[in-house]
Amino acid sequence: MLRQRCSKAPPTLSMTEVPFIVIGGYLGAGKTTLINKILGDNHGLRVGVLINDFGAINIDAKLIQGQEGPLISLANGCVCCRLGNELGSGIETLLNVTPTLDAVLVETSGVAYPAKIASYAKTWPGLAPGGTLVMADANRIQLLAMDKFVGPLIIEQLRQADRVLVTKLDKDNDWPSLQRWINAQAPDVSIMQSDEFASQRLFEISASNHSSVGSANIMFESKTFTTSDSLDLDDIESWLVSLPPEIHRIKGIFYNSGDPKHRWVIQGVGRQRAISTGEAWGKSPKQTEIVVIWPTSLSPKFPDGILEDSTGCHPNGKSP
Amino acid sequence: MGTDELTVFTARKVITMNRSWPYATAIATKNGRIMEVGTLETLKPWLESHPHRINDQFADKVVAPGFIDPHLHPSMAAVLLPMRFITATRWELPWETVQPVTTPVDFFRRLHELHGEQAPDEPLFTWGYHQLWHGPMNRTLLNAVSVDRPIIVWHRSFHELYMNDGAMAWLGITANETEGKQQIDFAAGRFYENGLAYAIVKLNPYILSNERYRDGLRRLVEVAHHGGHTTLGDMAVGLFNFDMEWQGTKDVLDDVNTPFRTVLVPSAASVASIQGGHDQALTFMDGLAERGTERLLFPKHVKLFTDGAFFSQLAQLKEPGYIDGHLGEWLVAPEQFIDIARRYWNAGYMIHVHCTGDLGLELALDALDTLQWERPRFDHRYTIEHFGFSTPEQVARIAALGASVSANVYYVHELSAIYAQQGIGYERAHQMARVGSCVRAGIHTAIHSDFTMAPASPLNNAWVASTRKNMDGDVVCPEESLTLDQALAAITIEAAYVLGMEDEIGSLRAGKSADFTVLDTDPYAVGGEGLKDIDVAATVFKGTPYLIND
Known part of the structure; x- marks a missing residue:
């Protein structure tokens, strides 16, 4: 049993919509590597991942907390779901996971048109569009674009991205010329190298596309607050209360001076926030790390104080 | 088990589809197998040495080989048919x-x-x-x-x-x-x-509940019987859920009262998704043959897919593509397609490839070309399924590589006019399902319904193949029509060939299964134009008559 202190009712399924993030790109572009990273990282987000090819995902057995039907729950709070014949049933399965996930992420097949998959978010009750990330292998993308079978598909995949994530870039690649080439195919997308990409930035994907401004997409931004100092429960509670009302989700762990042996878990949906004790820290570094997520259209003002913003952007500014 | 007594079916005319022995008026059968095809006169050597019984219930009818639809989807039928x-x-x-x-x-x-x-x-x-x-x-x-x-x-x-x-x-x-x-x-x-x-x-x-799914399958049994089928190819077991479909199939299609056999061809992708990979899928597939029964067969066949649905205009096209510039879809990455095909090719399977567009077909043929180079096979039965759009030059490649064709000719009837207007233009739309060229090139060419995409009526499909009439009654590219004889072969002996069962079914000759479709009218009397109006009076499956009551 968890000891639980609730300032309000614990999080329950609400009408709040979950961002639906699409990871596309041709075979070998690095989709699986990225997903393995998201499933293994300690990013504080509960991401539900719909996986196209289960065999390729390398889940460390130590990280698996439980398995139920098509679902595998992981230590970092993520949940994997095998994608069967129907995308819809996978989405429904993940939307029914409690407590509500922070995001649903789908790995498309290498030959899918990402926009077609992303359009589910505009239809499916419980989902909100969360953006499309298309992966591209720096060494192969230009050759593939000339292939007799997949050339037009490769270009179309790039055009349908909000952000293109270039993988396998090395010293031999001419990065500026590759960027120019991608922008010549797909003028509206933003381009990023894979080593610049951290899981916490998943929520920025949709915000990065110039063409999506003015569309009906709900876009999200996130910010991570951290400190390695221990904190009083009262302080963290008053910090939570002082957060602006625009916050859509909040999720994280904190280092409680009153119980230094255990990590304490914070989760919240809308105005509902709950704090509870979690696992023992064990060997992992004791620290506080809290992710907050809000719709891009709103501009929340964050309180100064006990926690520092580690996202690398100004507290009240847009992400870079 | 078994009896020495022969049953001799007599008919106004027997169309054997055996080129060397084309017509007859009597068929001697024993235990569901044909002993001899001929006349009561020529059957005498058998009749004089065995007890026999004359069954003349079809004496005023025309008997043809049992019809075969080598590509339909019982699972989709089971969903549709319970609806009003x-x-x-x-x-x-x-x-x-x-x-x-x-x-x-x-x-x-x-x-x-x-x-x-x-x-x-x-x-x-x-x-x-x-x-x-x-x-x-x-x-x-x-x-x-x-x-x-x-x-x-x-x-x-x-x-x-x-x-x-x-x-x-x-x-x-x-x-x-x-x-x-x-x-x-x-x-x-x-x-x-x-x-x-x-x-x-x-x-x-x-x-998809058990009860409703089985009700749907029972309705499919009736529909297939009325269409005159004695063999079906379920050309993608696992469309919804392999285990659920197999249970339903076993309960309904394996019933002793079901008047046909079903050849089950699993979809490689569906099996791999359940089994957790293509290696595991092949092991699983190798074990399926043991599940076979008298009516349900799991020969070593596998279904692969290249491009998207023809009805949704998602076929992959070579230049110049669709008029509006939209792109078709791949159902599998081309490089994965050949990897998967190689596993089954090297394991000796007969591979059926869903191809709707000419670029999808190109992929299927490039893969076959590579596989033939790596590990040649002669009698391999690699079959192009649907065969929507193609080029004349691809027909020559199909022939050169030894592949077969199982075509959905109903596309011509339902879609040629609209696809000419709103798809790809007249030239290419009119040449869809280019089956005439295939037969001229010596390719084994069958036709199928892909039911529920087209009515499960082989005679209706044969009518489309021979007349190439669209819904407006216009004849579309008569150069690609089949003769009456070719059209009948496409629903009998050629269909048996693409299912790898031509030694057992598809024509009426000594030694084959006693599977007949009994017709009211002689197709050769009414010609291709009259095929769709011929009534099926009964079928005979393994020597047992199943009457159709109108």
Whole structure:
């Protein structure tokens, strides 16, 4: 049993919509590597991942907390779901996971048109569009674009991205010329190298596309607050209360001076926030790390104080 | 087991489809097998040395080899057939003749009648609505029939549906959750594209329930019997769920009263997704043969896919593509396609490849070319399924590589006119399902229904193949039509060939299974033009007659 202190009712399924993030790109572009990273990282987000090819995902057995039907729950709070014949049933399965996930992420097949998959978010009750990330292998993308079978598909995949994530870039690649080439195919997308990409930035994907401004997409931004100092429960509670009302989700762990042996878990949906004790820290570094997520259209003002913003952007500014 | 007694079926005419012995008037059978085909006179050496019984119930009929549809989908039929049909065209179903309904007033009159007939606690599903005939459709109009009973109106195209209040309450679909959503129009009760996918997820527990699925399969048995089939190819076991489909198939299609056999061809992708990879899939597939029974066969066949659905214009096209510039779809990455094909090729399987566009076909042929180079096989039966768009030059490659063709010629009837206008233009649209060239190139060429995509009627398909008449009655590219004889071969001996069973079925000769389709009219008397109006009077499966009662 968890000891639980609730300032309000614990999080329950609400009408709040979950961002639906699409990871596309041709075979070998690095989709699986990225997903393995998201499933293994300690990013504080509960991401539900719909996986196209289960065999390729390398889940460390130590990280698996439980398995139920098509679902595998992981230590970092993520949940994997095998994608069967129907995308819809996978989405429904993940939307029914409690407590509500922070995001649903789908790995498309290498030959899918990402926009077609992303359009589910505009239809499916419980989902909100969360953006499309298309992966591209720096060494192969230009050759593939000339292939007799997949050339037009490769270009179309790039055009349908909000952000293109270039993988396998090395010293031999001419990065500026590759960027120019991608922008010549797909003028509206933003381009990023894979080593610049951290899981916490998943929520920025949709915000990065110039063409999506003015569309009906709900876009999200996130910010991570951290400190390695221990904190009083009262302080963290008053910090939570002082957060602006625009916050859509909040999720994280904190280092409680009153119980230094255990990590304490914070989760919240809308105005509902709950704090509870979690696992023992064990060997992992004791620290506080809290992710907050809000719709891009709103501009929340964050309180100064006990926690520092580690996202690398100004507290009240847009992400870079 | 077994008997020494011969049963001799007599007929006005027997069409054997054996080129060397084409016509007869009597067939001697024993224990479901043909002993000899000839006349009562020529059968004497058998009849004088064995006890026998003359069965003359078909003496005034024409007996043909049992019809074979080498590509249909029992699982899709099982979903569609329990629905009530309200359609603009006439449908002959074994349990009812659906009269054409061509006005909005008549549509709702018919819906009212069906509401009155249906048990009060059952949802009412209809299929066949089309706005061109039946006018506008929405929730309010359906509520006027009944607010309480769930009513679901499925569009003729399968691509959208409408619900009344009762249906939405039944499925728990609320205004709140669908507010602001695209492709779900809550006010109108309309669900399309992704919205349809949402509705289907909600409906699946009902439409794929054991009871309803088996009811659907039992209806398929009747439909297939009425079409004159004695063999079906289930050309993608696992479309919905392999285990669920196999259980249903075993319960219904393996019944001793089912008058046909089914050749089960699993979809490699579906099996791999359940088994957790293609290596595991091959092991699983190798074990399936043991599940075979008298009526359910798992020979070493596998179904692969290249490109998207022909009806959705997602076929992959070579230059110059679609008029509006949209792209087709790959169902698998081309480099994965050849990897998967190689596993099954090297394991000795007969590979069936769903190809709808000429670029999809190109991939299938490039893969075959590579596999032939790596590890040549002669009698391999690699079969091009559907064969929508192709080029004349690809026909030569199909022949050179030793592949076969199983074509959906119904495309010509239903889609050639509209695809000429709104798809790819006249030149290419008119040459779809280029089966005449295939036969001229010596390629084994069968035709199929892909039911529920086209009616499960081999004679109707043979009529399309030989007349190439579209829905407006215009003849489309007569250069690609089959002769009457070729069209009949395409639903019998050639269809047996693509299922790898030509030594057992597909023609009537000594040694083959006693599978007949009994016709009221001689096809050679009415010609290709008359094929679709020939009545099937009965079938005989392994020597046992199954009459069709009209």
